[in-house]
Amino acid sequence: MKNFKKLLYLAVLTLGFVSCGEKKETDPMGNPIEETKTTTKALSSEELGKELFEGKGMCFTCHKEDTKIIGPSIKEIAKIYTDKKASISIFLQGETDPIVDPAQFEIMKANxxxxxxxxDEELKALEEYMLSYK
Ligand code: HEC
Incomplete structure (x- = not known):
């Protein structure tokens, strides 16, 4: 118990020290300037799509804007899906057959x-992002 108190004391001390070490910015009058907090502003669907495409979806490793690498380019996919009025979000749920490059489907299927x-919101966002390239 005594040790615990000691630890708590140390923790409080450390915290205090850390926050005191923080540099406070001031304006020319010496008034502290409010830190511009990066408030989590609502992302548009397309922005969320980009984030997913490059982030947790890892789609960007195989799909680039207009060159085919491992997968077809985003532009090619967007064009074909627009022409055929097909749905990328439904494809990504594994519910429709591939229409871009069926021979390579096994690689895509892993995703x-x-x-x-x-x-649904995330899938729609991915779709919107990809279709913005057509
Ligand atoms: C490991 C590489 C790889 C990754 C990662 C990957 N893809 Fe693919 N993708 C492919 C390949 C290869 C094809 C071509 C086969 C096909 O058309 O299904 C493809 C095709 C597609 C197609 C067209 C499908 C069709 O109708 O033929 C879409 C849409 C697509 N990918 C979206 C995505 C999205 C969204 C992600 C991220 C969640 C992603 N891909 C991640 C390799 C990848």
């Missing part, structure tokens, strides 16, 4: 493990 865990 359904990620996309099937996504919410």
């Amino acid at each position: 359904f493990a990620i996309t099937k865990e996504m919410t």
